[in-house]
Amino acid sequence: MIVFRYLSREVLVTLSAVSAVLLVIIMSGRFIKYLAQAAQGALDPGVLFLIMGFRLPGFLQLILPLGLFLGILLAYGRLYLDSEMTVLSATGMSQQRLLAYSLAPATLVALLVAWLSLGLAPQGVTQVARILNEQDALTEFDTLVPGRFQAMKSGSRVTYTQDMSNDRSELGGIFISEKRLSTAGDKERGITVLVAQKGRQEIQADGSRYLILEKGYRYDGNPGQADYRAIQYDTYGVLLLKPQVSSEISEREAVPTGELIGSDNPKYQAELQWRLSLPLLVFIVTLLAVPLSRANPRQGRFLKLLPAILLYMAYLSLLIAARGALDKGKIPMGLGLWWVHGVFLLIGLALLYWEPLRLKWAGRRAAQELAHG
Known part of the structure; x- marks a missing residue:
């Protein structure tokens, strides 16, 4: 239990730090976009922070899985580098047991992501759409600020x-x-x-x-x-012309999850699968991160970080591409986005069991060579 609490704390602390940095970066970029619209008179400066607040759940539902993935890589990578994981392995800590311990914080993150993607994010999008509709009703006169061109x-x-x-x-x-x-x-x-x-x-x-x-x-x-x-x-x-407010929000993103369930609309079904995919993404990236976090002290903790990030980006990009294909009817609705999760689930299992199997085969080969020697 002490080891479990220690590992969970390391992962959650690193997850919080990484997620906070990613959130600041993403929100800063989006805030600059809205600030430029406010400077052009398309948005009332008074609603900028309201919009950012309502968009926060939508940002977090994508940031938290990546934060957990990087959190496991960095936290466990440090333990391998400091030989702490070697000590744990000597006391019977296998990769499967480490994965089981890692699934506890992953479950907390998955529940939070499910709450965000299925509940808070659609509500936030609805509020942002309402604010932008109100801004569309404004005129150049309503957005003027004295002393500013x-x-x-x-x-x-x-x-x-x-x-x-x-x-x-x-x-x-x-x-x-x-x-x-x-x-x-x-x-x-x-x-x-x-x-x-x-x-x-x-x-x-x-x-x-x-x-x-x-x-x-x-x-x-x-x-x-x-x-x-x-x-x-x-x-x-x-x-006086009405300002043109640009928005990247689609109508279906604001539809409550309850209305998506049982809908015959292909776009609504694709949106529902996307919202369900985000919590599932958390568990699969945990499976990927645990074996990828293994680090040799001579190689450093950041050697596998870039390939791991590329693997994560391939996972997310393939999900987004499959979502677009699902919208256009190029992928059967029954197959949906689940095949993408299945592919990376197999990759995660292969990464998890490859190293123990390789060591086992190497040990058998060495034993046979000694026997014949």
């Missing part, structure tokens, strides 16, 4: 306001620069610049919104040429 329409329009009232109904010190395109939309015809002392939002009967500028100038022309045209106006209307 804001790009819209893929950078073809830049808007700036110096002041804004608390209820966002009045603007002051307005600057708008927009590229004028040809009728075909493939060539620039110059730039239009609007400046105004103040402005307000006006909603038409058809629901379209305009920014009404007051007491300003409009300049039309081409940069580098002296043919600019200046027009003074008392009132000028600018159509």
Whole structure:
């Protein structure tokens, strides 16, 4: 029991550290993506942390299996390097017993991943979709931030306001620069610049919104040429476009697991198999990691790390590819994703029993040579 607690603690501590690092890396990349959309005015900066919080279960369901895999490799690799595993082996610790001990923390991780993939992740995706739908209803006026140049329409329009009232109904010190395109939309015809002392939002009967500028100038022309045209106006209307919010979330990711069960929709069945595959992935990567963690002190603990990571990436990539093929009907639904797990289960069993069998055959051969010698 002492050895069991010691090994479990080593694995769980390493798992936590590795998972935390991976989570920070992945969330940082995704946060930068959303931050860029907020800088362009497509997202309200106030919802960024809400979106990241709701996406957290979706990140963790993929990070935890990899964290466990690397945790076992690093933790057991250190034990082999410090000869602790050699001492344990001398007291009767076989690879099969080590695997049995490793399945205890793996079961905890698998239960957590099942909770995330079957319950929390779909709920988080639903909330993110709701927030993004609300952002789609916003206009350029709603996402303006005083004192900041804001790009819209893929950078073809830049808007700036110096002041804004608390209820966002009045603007002051307005600057708008927009590229004028040809009728075909493939060539620039110059730039239009609007400046105004103040402005307000006006909603038409058809629901379209305009920014009404007051007491300003409009300049039309081409940069580098002296043919600019200046027009003074008392009132000028600018159509406010809705920001285009890009999202990588598919509709089926938000469907509750209860609705996926028993559905005849092939995409829903593929999604259900994917969600069930993640907890199963935890047990199989544990089977792979235990024999791969064996390290020779002269070789170092990181020698097998790169091949092990490549094996894991091949496993996950094949699962994703099989999921796509399942969506398109190229793989029978009965076969589904289970054949991928079966392949790597066999690889794990081969890795687990290959070294003991090799040593056993080598011992028999040496005994025969001594007998004949």
